[in-house]
Amino acid sequence: MNNDLNQIRIFCQVAQLQSFTQAAESLGIEKSTVSNKVSQLEARLGVKLLQRTTRSVKLTDEGAQYLQFCQQAMRQLELGEALISDMQQQAVGHLRVAVPQNFADVMAAMVVVPFLSEHPKVTLEMQQGAQNVDLIKEGFDLAIRASFSEVDDSSLIYRKIYQSQRIFVASAEHVAKFGNAANIKQLREQPYIASYAGERSDTSFNQVYVDGRWHTLQARFTVNSIAAIVQSMQANLGFAIMPITMVRNKLASGELVQIAPQVELTDSVIYLVYPSRKGQPAKLKAFIDTLVCWGEKMMRKNHRRAD
Amino acid sequence: MNNDLNQIRIFCQVAQLQSFTQAAESLGIEKSTVSNKVSQLEARLGVKLLQRTTRSVKLTDEGAQYLQFCQQAMRQLELGEALISDMQQQAVGHLRVAVPQNFADVMAAMVVVPFLSEHPKVTLEMQQGAQNVDLIKEGFDLAIRASFSEVDDSSLIYRKIYQSQRIFVASAEHVAKFGNAANIKQLREQPYIASYAGERSDTSFNQVYVDGRWHTLQARFTVNSIAAIVQSMQANLGFAIMPITMVRNKLASGELVQIAPQVELTDSVIYLVYPSRKGQPAKLKAFIDTLVCWGEKMMRKNHRRAD
DNA sequence: AAAGACTGTTTTTATATATGAACAATGATT
DNA sequence: AATCATTGTTCATATATAAAAACAGTCTTT
Numbered sequence: 001m002n003n004d005l006n007q008i009r010i011f012c013q014v015a016q017l018q019s020f021t022q023a024a025e026s027l028g029i030e031k032s033t034v035s036n037k038v039s040q041l042e043a044r045l046g047v048k049l050l051q052r053t054t055r056s057v058k059l060t061d062e063g064a065q066y067l068q069f070c071q072q073a074m075r076q077l078e079l080g081e082a083l084i085s086d087m088q089q090q091a092v093g094h095l096r097v098a099v100p101q102n103f104a105d106v107m108a109a110m111v112v113v114p115f116l117s118e119h120p121k122v123t124l125e126m127q128q129g130a131q132n133v134d135l136i137k138e139g140f141d142l143a144i145r146a147s148f149s150e151v152d153d154s155s156l157i158y159r160k161i162y163q164s165q166r167i168f169v170a171s172a173e174h175v176a177k178f179g180n181a182a183n184i185k186q187l188r189e190q191p192y193i194a195s196y197a198g199e200r201s202d203t204s205f206n207q208v209y210v211d212g213r214w215h216t217l218q219a220r221f222t223v224n225s226i227a228a229i230v231q232s233m234q235a236n237l238g239f240a241i242m243p244i245t246m247v248r249n250k251l252a253s254g255e256l257v258q259i260a261p262q263v264e265l266t267d268s269v270i271y272l273v274y275p276s277r278k279g280q281p282a283k284l285k286a287f288i289d290t291l292v293c294w295g296e297k298m299m300r301k302n303h304r305r306a307d
Numbered sequence: 308m309n310n311d312l313n314q315i316r317i318f319c320q321v322a323q324l325q326s327f328t329q330a331a332e333s334l335g336i337e338k339s340t341v342s343n344k345v346s347q348l349e350a351r352l353g354v355k356l357l358q359r360t361t362r363s364v365k366l367t368d369e370g371a372q373y374l375q376f377c378q379q380a381m382r383q384l385e386l387g388e389a390l391i392s393d394m395q396q397q398a399v400g401h402l403r404v405a406v407p408q409n410f411a412d413v414m415a416a417m418v419v420v421p422f423l424s425e426h427p428k429v430t431l432e433m434q435q436g437a438q439n440v441d442l443i444k445e446g447f448d449l450a451i452r453a454s455f456s457e458v459d460d461s462s463l464i465y466r467k468i469y470q471s472q473r474i475f476v477a478s479a480e481h482v483a484k485f486g487n488a489a490n491i492k493q494l495r496e497q498p499y500i501a502s503y504a505g506e507r508s509d510t511s512f513n514q515v516y517v518d519g520r521w522h523t524l525q526a527r528f529t530v531n532s533i534a535a536i537v538q539s540m541q542a543n544l545g546f547a548i549m550p551i552t553m554v555r556n557k558l559a560s561g562e563l564v565q566i567a568p569q570v571e572l573t574d575s576v577i578y579l580v581y582p583s584r585k586g587q588p589a590k591l592k593a594f595i596d597t598l599v600c601w602g603e604k605m606m607r608k609n610h611r612r613a614d
Numbered sequence: 615a616a617a618g619a620c621t622g623t624t625t626t627t628a629t630a631t632a633t634g635a636a637c638a639a640t641g642a643t644t
Numbered sequence: 645a646a647t648c649a650t651t652g653t654t655c656a657t658a659t660a661t662a663a664a665a666a667c668a669g670t671c672t673t674t
Contacts, residue, residue, distance in 0.1 A: 005312035008384065020622055030663050035623060045391050046586040053444050054621045054669045060446075061400045062391060062588055069387025073380035077315065080376025084352050084369060093368045137360050137640095139367075279353040281369055327652055337633050342653055361639045361651045444670095617674085624667070631661080637654070644647080 007041035008070050010034055011049060015067045018057045091283040092121040098135070098143040101224040104128040106246075107294075115290045122283045129224070135273060141284050142274040144291070159288075161295035162270040168263065169247050169256045170239035177236070181260040184208060184215050191238030193229050194219030208241075209266050217241075230256075243268040245298055270295065314348035315377050317341055318356060322374050325364045398590040399428040405442070405450040408531040411435040413553075414601075422597045429590045436531075442580060448591050449581040451598070466595075468602035469577040475570065476554050476563045477546035484543070488567040491515060491522050498545030500536050501526030515548075516573050524548075537563075550575040552605060577602065 013023040014034060024031035042049050049063030059067060087093060099107070104126050116124060127140075135143055135156065145158075168187065170178075181187045187208075194217070208215045220238050223229060229240050230250065239259055250256040272291060274284065320330040321341060331338035349356050356370030366374060394400060406414070411433050423431060434447075442450055442463065452465075475494065477485075488494045494515075501524070515522045527545050530536060536547050537557065546566055557563040579598060581591065 005316050005384075009312050021620080031622070032624080032664080033662055036662085039623090042586065045388065046395060047391055047588065048582065048586055051443050051446055052622065053441075054623085055671060056444070057622085058446055062394055065394070065400075066387050066391055069383050069390065073383035073387075076376050076380040076383060077312075080373050080380075081352065083376065084354055084373055087369055087372070088353060093372070134360075136358050137363070139358055139365055141368075275355065279349065279355055281354060328650080338652070339634075339654080340632055343632085346653090359652065361653085362641055364652085615674100617672105619670100619672080621670070622668090624665105626665090627663085629662075630659100632659075633657080635655090635657105638652090640649100640651070642647100642649080644645100 003044065004037070004040065007037045007044075009074065010037045011041055012067065012070050012074055014038060014050065014057065015059055015063065016071075020052070020057065087281050087283070088279075089282055090121070091119040091281075091286040093281065093283050094123045094125065095142070095283050095287055096125045096127070096140045097287070098127050098133055098138070098140045100144060100146045101129045102226045103144055103146075105227070111290055111294050115287060118290075119283065119286055122286070124287075135275060141281075142272060142287060145271040145273055146268065156273055156275060159272040159274075159292075160269055161272050161292050162298055163267050164243045164245045164299070166241050166265040166268045167244050167247075167258050168239055168260045168265070169233065169242050169251070170259050171233050171236050172254065172257050173236050174233070174239060175257055175259060178239075182262055183260070184210055184263060187239070187260055187263065188215075188217065191220040192217045193232050193238045193240040194222040195224070195226065195229055195240060195242070208263065210263060241265060245301070310351065311344070311347065314344045314351075316381065317344045318348055319374065319377050319381055321345060321357065321364065322366055322370065323378075327359070327364065394588050394590075395586070396589055397428070398426040398588075398593040400588065400590050401430045401432065402449070402590050402594055403432045403434070403447045404594070405434050405445070405447045406436075407451060407453045408436045409533045410451055410453075412534070418597055418601050422594060425597075426590065426593055429593070431594075442582060448588075449579060449594060452578040452580055453575070463580055463582060466579040466581075466599075467576055468579050468599050469605055470574050471550045471552045471606070473548050473572040473575045474551050474554075474565050475546055475567045475572070476540065476549050476558070477566050478540050478543050479561065479564050480543050481540070481546060482564055482566055485546075489569055490567070491517055491570060494546070494567055494570065495522075495524065498527040499524045500539050500545045500547040501529040502531065502533070502536055502547060502549070515570065517570060548572060552608075 010023065010027065010029075010033075013027055014020055017023050017026065020034045020038075021031050024034045027034070038050060045066070047062045047066075048060050049066060051058045051060055107126075112124060112126070116122065133140065133143070168181070170190075174190075178190045179186075181190060208217065221232060223232075226242075226246060229242075230247070232238070233240055233256060247256055251258065272288060274280075274288065280288075317330065317334065317336075317340075320334055321327055324330050324333065327341045327345070328338050331341045334341070345357060352373070354369045354373075355367050356373060358365045358367055414433075419431065419433070423429065475488070477497075481497075485497045486493075488497060515524065528539060530539075533549075533553060536549075537554070539545070540547055540563060554563055558565065579595060581587075581595065587595075
């Protein structure tokens, strides 16, 4: 290569140690290489940088002046690498996360606040509703997915952090009016509030897997907001399918009740999706840890209640 | 190479142009090389620096921060190269010159003063009497030699800048006492003042080449100072061999007279010796020019008088 | 004084790297 | 909507480069 930057590093080392041999040793290369690289640099610049006898190495006037700039540059690069290595050990910088609808609300208190207070040097940007974006294309560090996207990108890692049973719920008044359905057929006769209109890839969310096949429930009302669904149920608009975790408090207080407990639903699963594990900055590792921890805590809570 | 600085230059270019292909073109290398080098850098740092789709290239948070340092370093190196190139075009810096005895006196007014006033950014260090030093070892930029050293270093350039006839001179009183010698034999019978005790390599200076062989004159007094020789001659101590230029004034005034004009002496020659012509800094070129110019001027003066 | 130890350079050879074509993936264009 | 142009990556190969040893000086030491 005509303009080889390595020449400069080598020149710096030789000038500093005043020796080709020692420079070669300290850089872990051959002294013949050192000799050649320095000669190349001198040839390119058209100036002798080092006056060398077989016994001593001295900087020329030009070499001494040039060295100042080279050393400054080397120092700058070292600072840059130090910063990088620091970013891998200490959580700093900006984190862009894509989450499904509703998740920002759910996680704000339980994940975001503790995470940001634990890592004061991190800034977080959470884009809600960016469910099926291309992580890399859009520049996200991480995405939370409520369903397993069919994308088979080997550079992306899928990690399940949470799994919870889903149940049919409705208001007590709704049950009084329509009765507690015992099977799919009976459920189909009741008005259904769908949680997400989703595209094809997300239909499983509003489908019920029974007797080896998927049954689609026709929704009276579809909205991608849990709060809206809950309110609609309390207004006796219909029943809905909810992760048990989400409505546990309302079941306890009697605001909502479970219906059709005999009909088994597939679980609600939450995945983390993020680019290849290699070279993750600390900020990302920290956020993943926080999410995994949160998921485990949530699942433990379910178990305690279930037992 | 594990830690290849060229990776950094390439990364900078890609980041700046937001394109691997354009970076490759601007650097005159293959895009495959660009791709590999960036990957290597990321692998070494353990961080993704660029989020790349087949269609777009974006800096990651880490990449953006690292780039700052890299660009700073690149800028620094450019400044260094600009300085070097400037030093080759403009005479600046320090110049170390080795000259024979007496020469500093001779050149002070005719060479040094005009040179330094023409090149205000140059500082000059003139070491007198450092006749046979190793230019490179001692860190000289240039040497003036009154005789052709036998060193056959191909990296050194010898350049004749001045050649002048030498003559035998003495005081009028000396001639009256000893007569005007007609040949070597008669000269040998007169007391001789040698200009330089010299080592072997310099004996030619005090030898007379006549009839195809060298004749050594035994000196009554040897001193490496022209002023001392002239004074000694005026005190009738003996005759001496002098470049005609040096004593022209005294010949004109009658203070000294030429003797033995029939005996031909080898010319006095002045050489410039300096390291290989390649990559000479402007300060050196300028000084060489000044010296060459001075030599020509001196020789023209001789011719005018001789004609 | 002469041999020895160590320097930077040169040269040959083995290794590593840049290359260029084929590839896979994306966005623009028709 | 489908083709086309262009992107970044991959892979086999030719080139260039680093390595190792021999070399040619210089200084020290016995």
